[in-house]
Structures are given as structure tokens and as C-alpha cells.
Amino acid sequence: MNRGTLISIPRDLFYKRTKINSIYRRFGPNVLANTITEITGIRIDKYVMVDMYAFAELVNILDGIDVELTEPLVDPTYRVRDENGKWSTLYYPAGVHHVNGVQALRIARARHYTPAFSRDMRQQQILKAVKDKLMTIGLSDINRLSRIIKLGFKYVETDISWLEAFSLYRSCQDITLRHAVISTNNILYSTYTNLLATGLKEDQVDEDFDKGAWIVMPLDNDWKVIKKFIEEKIAE
Numbered sequence: 001m002n003r004g005t006l007i008s009i010p011r012d013l014f015y016k017r018t019k020i021n022s023i024y025r026r027f028g029p030n031v032l033a034n035t036i037t038e039i040t041g042i043r044i045d046k047y048v049m050v051d052m053y054a055f056a057e058l059v060n061i062l063d064g065i066d067v068e069l070t071e072p073l074v075d076p077t078y079r080v081r082d083e084n085g086k087w088s089t090l091y092y093p094a095g096v097h098h099v100n101g102v103q104a105l106r107i108a109r110a111r112h113y114t115p116a117f118s119r120d121m122r123q124q125q126i127l128k129a130v131k132d133k134l135m136t137i138g139l140s141d142i143n144r145l146s147r148i149i150k151l152g153f154k155y156v157e158t159d160i161s162w163l164e165a166f167s168l169y170r171s172c173q174d175i176t177l178r179h180a181v182i183s184t185n186n187i188l189y190s191t192y193t194n195l196l197a198t199g200l201k202e203d204q205v206d207e208d209f210d211k212g213a214w215i216v217m218p219l220d221n222d223w224k225v226i227k228k229f230i231e232e233k234i235a236e
Contacts, residue, residue: 002175008120014215041227054155056101065129068096075110117183180233187225188216
């Protein structure tokens with residue numbers, strides 16, 4: 001049985017005095033791939049960078065996906081407009097929702113007023129739903145396949161050739177995906193940049209102390225725990 005493991009790396013992981021989510025913007029995909037290799041111990045052979053608008057369009061080409069929310073998703077800061085042009089704020093009750101591209105993007109991006117790292121889990125669920133829908137497209141479905149290929153040329157940045165992509169598509173037909181989120185629920189702790197730099201804790205500083213940016217770090221500042229965690233998840 002083919003198996004794969006989705007592993008989310010928190011955007012606020014602070015490595016070598018830099019948040020992981022700023023590396024791509026500052027240095028590009030190759031440096032980001034090398035940095036992730038250093039952190040995880042997993043060699044990154046290839047990368048795919050997908051524009052968020054391409055993601056939404058792909059979901060629409062797939063005629064939508066099903067997303068199950070185990071609890072209500074509420075974000076009063078996230079303004080949305082429905083098909084009738086009416087404005088409101090983001091709200092989805094718990095349950096299964098069949099969503100289009102824009103709706104899937106909203107669920108993937110919402111991060112305020114939700115438990116920490118819950119967005120990572122929703123994103124993984126959405127990726128799995130997209131993968132499952134993609135696997136239902138046969139080679140005879142020329143229309144949708146051509147639209148997906150055109151979308152890739154327009155919005156996707158990758159070092160994977162089309163021949164390699166087709167081979168991956170074939171090999172992933174029966175793959176089973178597992179999920180893992182690196183978070184403060186397992187091997188990380190949260191702090192702030194200036195607290196980390198001074199070695200102080202929140203209860204050791206005055207209220208007017210500039211704590212800096214919120215970040216996450218491996219327990220005991222031991223980066224080996226991340227490699228061990230990933231090795232164990234892949235071996236499960």
C-alpha cells in the first residue's frame with residue numbers, strides 16, 4: 001500500500017532568527033527547501049508553489065470539495081460577500097460543507113478566533129479532499145485535464161517536469177494520506193522574539209516591555225525533537 005504523510009510546519013516557527021514564513025519571500029524556494037531540510041532532516045527533492053487564486057480555481061474545476069468541520073468556524077474580522085452581494089463575516093457551523101474555490105480558500109486562510117494550529121489541520125483536510133477529487137479524473141476527461149494543465153502553466157511555480165508530474169499522478173492513485181501538525185500540543189512552545197533574546201519569561205517583565213513578535217520554538221530549544229517527531233510520524 002502506498003502511504004504519504006502530510007506534515008505542517010508552523011508559519012511562526014523561529015529558525016536562525018527568522019520566521020519560517022518569511023524565507024520564501026526573502027530568499028526564494030530553493031533556500032526555503034534547504035531550510036526545511038535542515039529543520040526536518042528530510043531532503044526536499046522537489047517543490048511546488050501554488051498561488052492562492054490557482055488553488056481556488058482548481059477547486060472550481062473539480063466542481064467543489066467536501067470539508068468537515070468538527071467545530072464552528074467563526075471569524076468576525078474576516079469580511080465575506082455571498083453570491084447575492086451581501087456582506088457579512090466568516091461563519092461555518094460544524095458539519096460537512098460542500099464548498100467552491102473561494103469558500104475553500106476562506107476556510108484554509110481563517111486564523112483569528114480559532115484554536116492555535118487549527119488552521120493547519122483544516123488546510124491538510126482540504127489538501128486531502130483536493131487530492132481525492134483529482135484522483136477521480138480520468139484521462140478521457142480532456143476538458144478538465146486541459147484546464148488544470150493551463151492553470152499550472154499560469155500560476156504554479158515548480159521544478160517538477162510535466163513528465164514527472166504525470167508519473168506522480170499515476171503513482172498516487174491509491175495512496176493513503178496520514179496527517180501530522182507540528183504544534184504546541186506536541187513538541188513546540190510559544191514565546192516572543194525579545195523574550196527569547198533576553199532569556200526572560202512573560203511573568204518576569206513589566207507590562208510596557210516590548211515582547212516582540214509571537215513565535216514558536218522546539219521544546220528546550222532542541223531542534224532534534226522536530227526530526228524525531230517527523231521520523232516517528234512517517235514510520236507509523
